[in-house]
Amino acid sequence: MMKKNVLVSAAVLALGVGSMFLTGFDSAATVDDVIANYTEASSNVDGLSAAADIDMKMTLGIAYEDAGASMNLDMSFDGTMDIKCIKDPLTVGVAADFNVSAMGEEMKMNLQTYMVPGDDGAWDAFTYVDDGTGGVWEYEAVPAEQMEELQKLMEEAQLDPGKLPIEYTMSDEPTDVNGSACYHLATSITYDVLKPFMEEAMAAASTEDQDETTMAIAESMLSGMVFNMEMDVDAESYLPLKATLNMDGSDFSEFSQMMGFAFATTDEDGNDVIPEATLEIPTMVMNFTYDYSAPSEILVPAEALEAKENPGTSQDLDDIEAIAEDTLAELESDAE
Numbered sequence: 372m373m374k375k376n377v378l379v380s381a382a383v384l385a386l387g388v389g390s391m392f393l394t395g396f397d398s399a400a401t402v403d404d405v406i407a408n409y410t411e412a413s414s415n416v417d418g419l420s421a422a423a424d425i426d427m428k429m430t431l432g433i434a435y436e437d438a439g440a441s442m443n444l445d446m447s448f449d450g451t452m453d454i455k456c457i458k459d460p461l462t463v464g465v466a467a468d469f470n471v472s473a474m475g476e477e478m479k480m481n482l483q484t485y486m487v488p489g490d491d492g493a494w495d496a497f498t499y500v501d502d503g504t505g506g507v508w509e510y511e512a513v514p515a516e517q518m519e520e521l522q523k524l525m526e527e528a529q530l531d532p533g534k535l536p537i538e539y540t541m542s543d544e545p546t547d548v549n550g551s552a553c554y555h556l557a558t559s560i561t562y563d564v565l566k567p568f569m570e571e572a573m574a575a576a577s578t579e580d581q582d583e584t585t586m587a588i589a590e591s592m593l594s595g596m597v598f599n600m601e602m603d604v605d606a607e608s609y610l611p612l613k614a615t616l617n618m619d620g621s622d623f624s625e626f627s628q629m630m631g632f633a634f635a636t637t638d639e640d641g642n643d644v645i646p647e648a649t650l651e652i653p654t655m656v657m658n659f660t661y662d663y664s665a666p667s668e669i670l671v672p673a674e675a676l677e678a679k680e681n682p683g684t685s686q687d688l689d690d691i692e693a694i695a696e697d698t699l700a701e702l703e704s705d706a707e
Contacts, residue, residue, distance in 0.1 A: 402541045405554045408609035418457040418665025426656050432649040446473040455666045460488045464669040479503050485671045497675040508678035546603045548612040553603035562593040595622030614659040623650040
């Protein structure tokens, strides 16, 4: 089973409304000017705190044509995330609370992730997941050379958006974010733009076999998706203060096909029966706000540290995989 290193990177996007009379806004500035200043300002950030809220609603239709059976699964997902990050040495803390509703069942989830410098140049990654029935802390050591590669990729992708093959548009008038005048930028990103960076990141974090498998899955899931992003960049500091992301205009047909395989079953003769699946996501919105007062330190909870000192107390990855397989089996059974 593939191990996943925990890395956090925040998107920089947002929507706002403002006035021409706000100070600090240069009406003669171009998109290139703002992106260039944003790139320089971002490179000097020592740390940040970010808050995010997420709202997603989706319907998955499953139809077994030969059997004349079909069903619709309505699902919703909403929650909040608090992110803290120190640049040098890279230290990250994330706390998230999510509400998940599917097939008439509701579940509350709490997730926590910490990545902090460890021993001998390595990093310590701690992860906690509680699905409402109790959770356990997981620990994983991330080698220094792996972290160096990942940090390099993060810097290239995040701190110089001017290098990305993306076209931005900018509003003529400023937006107002808590009294600060901002430049309002917008863009749309497709999987073709993201693919090269994903390939590099996976090459740094995975083995060759894992890399190929993960990329194949990612391409199936993301090939038709569109990420519409907007951000408000402070006219004084040139740092994003608010951001938003939605997926309006995305084509989920490839992802739907993959979901059909997940609900495959067999007929009385032992033949595979793969249903037709259709996925609709009418709502998928993420909003972010940023604070660039770097946290002085990020403290790992004592319970998480115990997972490093006593690894036998944490849940084995094989156990987690078994739980996931059992959950999928239950969904397939309900579909039949």
